[in-house]
Amino acid sequence: MSKKTVTIKAFRFNAETDYLPYYKKYEMEVGKDELILDLLNRIKWEHDGSFSYRRSCRHGICGACGIKVNGKATLACKQNAMDLVELFGDELVFEPQSQKRAVKDMIIDKGDFWEKHAAVKPFVEADVDPHPTSETIMSKEQVENFLDADYCIQCGACHYACPVIEVNEDYLGPAAFAAAYRFTVDPRDDAGKERLETTAELGSGVWDCVKCFECAEACPKDVNPIEKITKLHNMQFEQGVAKRNVATKHAEGFVRSIKKFGYLDEQDIVLYSEGLGVVKHLSEAFKMIKAGKVHPFDIAKKKMPRSKNLDEIQKLIEISQKNEL
Amino acid sequence: MSQLKYALYTGCTARESTPELLSSTLAVAKKLGIEIVLLDEASCCGASHLQDFDEFLSLVLNARNICYAEKLGLPMITICNTCQLNTVMTKERLDNDPEMKAKVNEKLAEVGLEYKGTSSVRHFLYALIDDYGLENIKEKVEVPLSHFNIAPFYGCHNLRPSHIHYKHNTPLAPDSEIGEGGGESSIQEVELMEKYTHESPYTPTSLDSLIEALEGKSVDYESKNKCCGFHVDLQAPETSNALSGTALLDAIDNNADLMVTPCPLCQLNMDLKQESAGKQLGRDIELPVLHMPQMVALALGCSKEEIGLKFNVTKATDLM
Ligand code: SF4
Ligand code: SF4
Ligand code: SF4
Ligand code: FES
Numbered sequence: 001m002s003k004k005t006v007t008i009k010a011f012r013f014n015a016e017t018d019y020l021p022y023y024k025k026y027e028m029e030v031g032k033d034e035l036i037l038d039l040l041n042r043i044k045w046e047h048d049g050s051f052s053y054r055r056s057c058r059h060g061i062c063g064a065c066g067i068k069v070n071g072k073a074t075l076a077c078k079q080n081a082m083d084l085v086e087l088f089g090d091e092l093v094f095e096p097q098s099q100k101r102a103v104k105d106m107i108i109d110k111g112d113f114w115e116k117h118a119a120v121k122p123f124v125e126a127d128v129d130p131h132p133t134s135e136t137i138m139s140k141e142q143v144e145n146f147l148d149a150d151y152c153i154q155c156g157a158c159h160y161a162c163p164v165i166e167v168n169e170d171y172l173g174p175a176a177f178a179a180a181y182r183f184t185v186d187p188r189d190d191a192g193k194e195r196l197e198t199t200a201e202l203g204s205g206v207w208d209c210v211k212c213f214e215c216a217e218a219c220p221k222d223v224n225p226i227e228k229i230t231k232l233h234n235m236q237f238e239q240g241v242a243k244r245n246v247a248t249k250h251a252e253g254f255v256r257s258i259k260k261f262g263y264l265d266e267q268d269i270v271l272y273s274e275g276l277g278v279v280k281h282l283s284e285a286f287k288m289i290k291a292g293k294v295h296p297f298d299i300a301k302k303k304m305p306r307s308k309n310l311d312e313i314q315k316l317i318e319i320s321q322k323n324e325l
Numbered sequence: 326m327s328q329l330k331y332a333l334y335t336g337c338t339a340r341e342s343t344p345e346l347l348s349s350t351l352a353v354a355k356k357l358g359i360e361i362v363l364l365d366e367a368s369c370c371g372a373s374h375l376q377d378f379d380e381f382l383s384l385v386l387n388a389r390n391i392c393y394a395e396k397l398g399l400p401m402i403t404i405c406n407t408c409q410l411n412t413v414m415t416k417e418r419l420d421n422d423p424e425m426k427a428k429v430n431e432k433l434a435e436v437g438l439e440y441k442g443t444s445s446v447r448h449f450l451y452a453l454i455d456d457y458g459l460e461n462i463k464e465k466v467e468v469p470l471s472h473f474n475i476a477p478f479y480g481c482h483n484l485r486p487s488h489i490h491y492k493h494n495t496p497l498a499p500d501s502e503i504g505e506g507g508g509e510s511s512i513q514e515v516e517l518m519e520k521y522t523h524e525s526p527y528t529p530t531s532l533d534s535l536i537e538a539l540e541g542k543s544v545d546y547e548s549k550n551k552c553c554g555f556h557v558d559l560q561a562p563e564t565s566n567a568l569s570g571t572a573l574l575d576a577i578d579n580n581a582d583l584m585v586t587p588c589p590l591c592q593l594n595m596d597l598k599q600e601s602a603g604k605q606l607g608r609d610i611e612l613p614v615l616h617m618p619q620m621v622a623l624a625l626g627c628s629k630e631e632i633g634l635k636f637n638v639t640k641a642t643d644l645m
Contacts, residue, residue: 071527071547083517163568167563167567168563203561207561210554210555210557210564210565212485212551213481213486214481217526224486230376230380233377245560246560247559250374250559251374251377254369254371254375255379255382257369262367262368262369263340266337266338270559273559274559280562283601284597284601288342291635291637291638292636293344293636305340308365309366312438313386315435316385316389316433316435317386319432319435320381320382320385320432321379322382323378
């Protein structure tokens with residue numbers, strides 16, 4: 001089986017002339033080595049010359065050809081078409097990365113992506129000698145510490161797969177965070193503290209990540225942005241940038257609780273993280289009491305389960321904890 | 326079938342705000358003749374938050390949890406997606422980074438433990454499907470769920486990142502292969518389709534096929550593999566409400582009578598916050614949300630006490 005008949009349902013829209021988008025179907029024989037980009041080309045060359053999409057390098061380097069296929073973030077020039085037929089069946093749906101940002105067919109206005117990317121200073125900021133007499137050599141460890149964040153091609157796949165981008169317009173997003181990490185760990189750079197402060201802000205920073213791992217799944221270059229987000233969280237504490245707020249107290253509060261019980265004290269962590277803000281959880285607390293999930297007197301009596309061998313846990317925290325708030 | 330036996334890592338939620346999860350899990354195991362040993366020594370996995378504060382401490386505590394399953398010589402199972410992911414992320418790291426493993430073991434040695442990497446770690450959902458088998462479950466159904474449209478809600482941390490799950494949430498590997506994982510480096514070495522064969526994060530099937538095995542009708546809806554937003558509920562409740570509310574409404578609009586999830590954090594968020602999510606989105610939301618083992622226990626004819634529907638916040642007792 002080297003060829004297969006596939007129906008492509010493509011999103012069509014011209015922001016200048018169309019009131020609403022629509023889908024158009026194209027049937028074609030697809031060979032086992034064809035890429036999604038080949039299919040985009042064939043729509044344009046064999047069916048409709050007005051069909052629009054971005055591409056340039058055809059080598060997975062320029063980051064221009066990102067689209068969604070059946071909802072999956074896809075770099076068109078890197079993705080084998082048959083793999084997706086195997087995954088989704090013989091109807092492939094081609095859509096732009098973000099429908100609400102569509103300008104023409106697969107082409108979107110990526111302005112928000114670039115603005116947010118720029119907000120983390122995605123470049124090395126350093127006082128460099130304009131006439132160096134020797135090279136700046138990085139050690140193997142220093143290079144490994146990039147954790148491949150330097151492979152990012154700014155394709156936007158992670159950004160437009162991230163659910164928080166859709167509901168919180170301030171959120172900087174996974175690509176910006178990966179870049180913030182990449183330049184902050186660069187040994188030549190001096191702007192790390194500033195980047196950590198930017199990404200520590202509530203609302204726009206890393207604490208608003210829902211940890212859905214969509215970005216890790218979406219990235220065609222395996223940058224694994226969420227891994228860098230975890231690093232940025234840790235670096236905030238290591239470098240004394242973390243401010244005491246509901247999110248940082250929540251993260252730190254786990255240690256407090258585990259030390260006492262081994263388990264998380266689910267009521268205490270809310271009280272501790274929120275402080276006086278806890279009143280906004282009262283209606284939910286009441287619902288939990290009503291369902292018998294928590295007992296109002298537990299809070300006073302501390303009828304908490306405890307891990308066996310709790311002393312081991314306490315000892316391990318004592319000798320392993322590195323960060324403080 | 327040889328007797329199945331697992332070390333159960335309960336996590337905190339099943340011991341606190343969702344007692345119905347633990348009782349229904351144990352009831353299902355009893356009905357199916359699966360032997361369970363509770364890991365009472367285990368601590369909290371950090372629920373993906375501790376690692377944001379102190380990554381190394383999180384590795385040490387999670388490694389300690391796995392040690393207790395290893396000491397029993399048993400495969401470990403979890404009943405929470407987030408526990409599952411945190412535990413396997415630790416396992417991946419230690420099995421593939423000898424230097425980190427040594428550092429962690431240096432700490433563990435102080436309390437007389439050693440992490441070896443000999444126990445597999447899987448979610449109960451996959452133990453049921455892959456070890457016990459859907460065909461065998463079908464035979465045990467006493468109360469078919471045939472009059473229910475059931476919306477499966479998979480929960481992020483059993484689906485993504487696939488480059489980790491494809492190695493762990495898969496059928497029990499022979500002893501000889503356990504402990505030889507490929508590490509996060511495998512993110513670059515594995516073909517896309519290899520990662521997606523057991524469970525694809527874009528077209529997941531496990532929960533759907535479990536529902537069908539219990540003779541329920543599984544609801545197909547777009548949000549089934551999306552995030553519920555639980556992890557920002559304190560600092561960004563609007564985000565959390567928007568995500569959970571959208572998924573609940575999607576299920577309701579596709580005629581779901583109830584929702585089921587293998588993750589107690591999803592369950593809590595989706596069950597408890599329906600009123601506030603509904604307010605934010607401007608629509609009434611009312612949909613019972615069951616834990617995966619509660620649904621199985623219902624179909625296997627377990628007792629009312631074991632299933633514990635009275636603990637569900639959105640009224641679910643009528644389902645019996
Ligand atoms: S893990 Fe965080 S950054 Fe990545 S897609 Fe999810 S919310 Fe966005
Ligand atoms: S991190 Fe990956 S998905 Fe995101 S912009 Fe960079 S290359 Fe694209
Ligand atoms: S609670 Fe939400 S974010 Fe956490 S695992 Fe479940 S779906 Fe994912
Ligand atoms: S065309 Fe440049 S990345 Fe695809």
